[in-house]
Amino acid sequence: MYSEEDxxxxxxxxxxxxxxxxxxxxxxxxxxxCLRFAKNQMEADDILQEGFxxxxxNLRTFRNEGSLEGWIRRTIVNTxxxxxxxxxxxxxxxxxxxxxxxxxxxxGALDKISVEELLNLIRELxxxxxxxxxxxxxEGYTHKEISELLKISExxxxxxxxxxxxxxxxxxxxxxxxxx
Amino acid sequence: xxxxxxxxxxxxxxxxxxxxxxxxxxxxxxVKSGIYGSGKFGPGKxxxxxxxxxxxVALIFLGVYSxxxxxxxxxxxxxxxxxxxxTEINNSTNKSEDNLLAMQSAxxxxxxxxxxxxxxxxxKSKGKKKQKVIFxxxxxxxxxxxxxxxxxxxxxxxxxTVPSNIxxxxxxxxDISEIANELLEISFLKPGDDSELLALNQxxxxxxxxxxxxxxxxxIEEENVANTLSDNNPSNPEQSSNQEVRSDYxxxxxxxxxVYFTPEMIFYxxxxxxxxxxxxxxxxxxxxxxxxxxxxxxxxxxLSDDGNYKIDYNKYLGxxxxxxxxxxxxxxxxxxxxYHTETVDVYDSIDHITITPTKSNYTYLQIxxxxxxxxxxxxxxxxxxxxxxxxxxxxxxxxxxxxxxxxNQIINVENELPSxxxxxxxxxxxxxxxxxxxxxxxxxxxxxxxxxxKSVYDNTxxxxxxxxxxxxxxxxxxxF
Numbered sequence: 001m002y003s004e005e006d007x008x009x010x011x012x013x014x015x016x017x018x019x020x021x022x023x024x025x026x027x028x029x030x031x032x033x034c035l036r037f038a039k040n041q042m043e044a045d046d047i048l049q050e051g052f053x054x055x056x057x058n059l060r061t062f063r064n065e066g067s068l069e070g071w072i073r074r075t076i077v078n079t080x081x082x083x084x085x086x087x088x089x090x091x092x093x094x095x096x097x098x099x100x101x102x103x104x105x106x107x108g109a110l111d112k113i114s115v116e117e118l119l120n121l122i123r124e125l126x127x128x129x130x131x132x133x134x135x136x137x138x139e140g141y142t143h144k145e146i147s148e149l150l151k152i153s154e155x156x157x158x159x160x161x162x163x164x165x166x167x168x169x170x171x172x173x174x175x176x177x178x179x180x
Numbered sequence: 181x182x183x184x185x186x187x188x189x190x191x192x193x194x195x196x197x198x199x200x201x202x203x204x205x206x207x208x209x210x211v212k213s214g215i216y217g218s219g220k221f222g223p224g225k226x227x228x229x230x231x232x233x234x235x236x237v238a239l240i241f242l243g244v245y246s247x248x249x250x251x252x253x254x255x256x257x258x259x260x261x262x263x264x265x266x267t268e269i270n271n272s273t274n275k276s277e278d279n280l281l282a283m284q285s286a287x288x289x290x291x292x293x294x295x296x297x298x299x300x301x302x303x304k305s306k307g308k309k310k311q312k313v314i315f316x317x318x319x320x321x322x323x324x325x326x327x328x329x330x331x332x333x334x335x336x337x338x339x340x341t342v343p344s345n346i347x348x349x350x351x352x353x354x355d356i357s358e359i360a361n362e363l364l365e366i367s368f369l370k371p372g373d374d375s376e377l378l379a380l381n382q383x384x385x386x387x388x389x390x391x392x393x394x395x396x397x398x399x400i401e402e403e404n405v406a407n408t409l410s411d412n413n414p415s416n417p418e419q420s421s422n423q424e425v426r427s428d429y430x431x432x433x434x435x436x437x438x439v440y441f442t443p444e445m446i447f448y449x450x451x452x453x454x455x456x457x458x459x460x461x462x463x464x465x466x467x468x469x470x471x472x473x474x475x476x477x478x479x480x481x482x483l484s485d486d487g488n489y490k491i492d493y494n495k496y497l498g499x500x501x502x503x504x505x506x507x508x509x510x511x512x513x514x515x516x517x518x519y520h521t522e523t524v525d526v527y528d529s530i531d532h533i534t535i536t537p538t539k540s541n542y543t544y545l546q547i548x549x550x551x552x553x554x555x556x557x558x559x560x561x562x563x564x565x566x567x568x569x570x571x572x573x574x575x576x577x578x579x580x581x582x583x584x585x586x587x588n589q590i591i592n593v594e595n596e597l598p599s600x601x602x603x604x605x606x607x608x609x610x611x612x613x614x615x616x617x618x619x620x621x622x623x624x625x626x627x628x629x630x631x632x633x634k635s636v637y638d639n640t641x642x643x644x645x646x647x648x649x650x651x652x653x654x655x656x657x658x659x660f
């Protein structure tokens with residue numbers, strides 16, 4: 001197993017095997033990210049493909065100041081954002097006050113929910129909800145950052161997140177009933 | 181909500197934290213074709229650049245060769261031969277391989293008929309009265325005088341120059357062969373070993389003389405016909421009162437050197453957000469012949485792309501003095517503690533992101549090869565031309581990161597700017613007018629349309645395919 005630095009250098013030296021190793025090392029994790037952002041598997045494939053092409057073509061710009069995986073992840077997420085911006089026409093503001101928070105859930109029932117089921121829940125969300133939820137909850141972006149990235153207001157970002165949570169709660173409740 | 185998951189966010193974070201899923205195999209295949217097809221990676225890269233270099237060298241070689249070929253003046257013999265004389269060029273020291281040199285440098289004696297022996301002085305040849313000779317025949321064109329000299333050389337260094345005339349209606353090659361055949365019919369006699377006088381018997385000498393007279397008479401007649409045709413030709417410069425026309429007459433082609441400046445606007449039909457401007461300076465050689473033109477050269481093209489820097493950073497909160505060691509000074513009467521410190525910067529643990537606009541500048545080398553047609557009438561001229569043009573990215577200048585607070589710790593920087601491919605081909609079409617400022621300097625203005633065969637950017641998903649540009653090329657033409 002090569003170190004990240006060696007792997008990068010070999011990739012920059014145009015070694016075909018290094019490209020394959022690089023992809024095999026990071027693609028599974030990045031595909032998990034893509035599946036969260038995409039509405040279906042085909043779109044996830046596209047994001048991964050385009051994202052990795054960008055990664056390889058811009059690998060020389062990577063600074064060794066942060067982790068390589070983090071840099072690749074940023075690239076993949078940005079690719080997903082670009083795809084979203086290309087497809088999304090507009091995002092509506094939603095009144096946050098009206099977003100309900102469902103708190104009552106059977107203890108231990110959530111542990112039984114599989115990753116695949118959660119993925120399906122996220123995929124069923126509208127594109128805007130899914131994007132803001134992923135960026136804020138999973139990737140850790142603030143609403144200000146999301147507003148800059150998606151070119152929306154902070155309030156829109158907050159309202160989309162609130163509605164996403166509300167929708168997911170409802171769906172989780174239904175799933176819980178199955179496991180109760 | 182269960183105790184493990186305080187809220188819905190924790191549930192999703194936990195479940196997705198280490199999610200790894202093997203992607204389908206076709207994705208990697210597509211990624212490979214994407215990166216190897218970009219020209220930045222893959223086994224084809226050296227070959228690709230090698231091909232470009234070869235093509236560039238070939239184009240330059242072709243240009244230089246064309247220049248030399250079309251501008252080389254034919255060998256001109258300053259002597260104008262008269263039809264009444266047979267001229268024998270004799271160089272007593274030359275060998276057979278030096279015939280050409282001898283022909284150009286040796287003094288020309290004009291005699292009616294004279295022969296000198298430069299063949300072997302071998303006594304064995306003595307007594308040979310008659311010998312067939314083999315002739316080397318070459319043609320010496322004299323464009324200025326409008327005449328052709330036929331040089332007949334035997335293998336024994338006997339060189340004779342037989343004049344003939346150029347008659348456009350008649351194939352010169354036919355003339356040469358006819359005259360050569362006629363001469364070959366004559367049995368030249370070799371001089372005797374004493375080499376003082378040509379040893380001809382009277383009968384044979386008369387036969388030669390008669391034949392020569394016939395040839396000369398025929399030549400004179402043909403020359404008269406040619407002169408009559410030339411005098412009646414309206415394009416004959418000698419008949420023209422225009423000095424410029426006279427001086428240009430007989431030139432095979434015309435070479436010009438052009439210096440151009442071209443501002444262009446590049447349009448992206450499917451994504452107008454990428455529309456941008458470019459400026460180029462070109463130095464081109466233009467060869468014109470019979471109204472047609474070939475243009476090639478080299479140019480530099482500058483353009484820029486607007487984009488964003490996406491910077492991940494941690495905010496600088498301040499610093500403190502960290503005591504990493506304490507020692508005690510006991511040399512005095514009291515114990516004095518000495519604190520060894522170092523300054524430690526403190527950054528916010530929360531990642532921040534900022535987006536700042538940036539501009540990247542690119543420089544391309546341009547090599548066009550254009551073909552066209554034009555016409556020039558006194559001062560004004562018009563032309564149309566088109567052809568391929570190769571652009572090679574030779575320099576790119578990506579702007580530095582501009583973060584408002586330089587003390588912040590940058591974690592990662594991503595340039596939200598699609599990178600450009602290193603080479604691209606275009607088809608260029610233009611048409612314009614020229615105005616002659618002086619006999620050697622012209623002004624040229626031409627609108628230019630340029631169609632890019634494929635996107636100039638790496639990422640084909642950006643909808644930047646097949647851009648085109650409109651520009652106005654203006655420059656000066658230097659006429660040689």
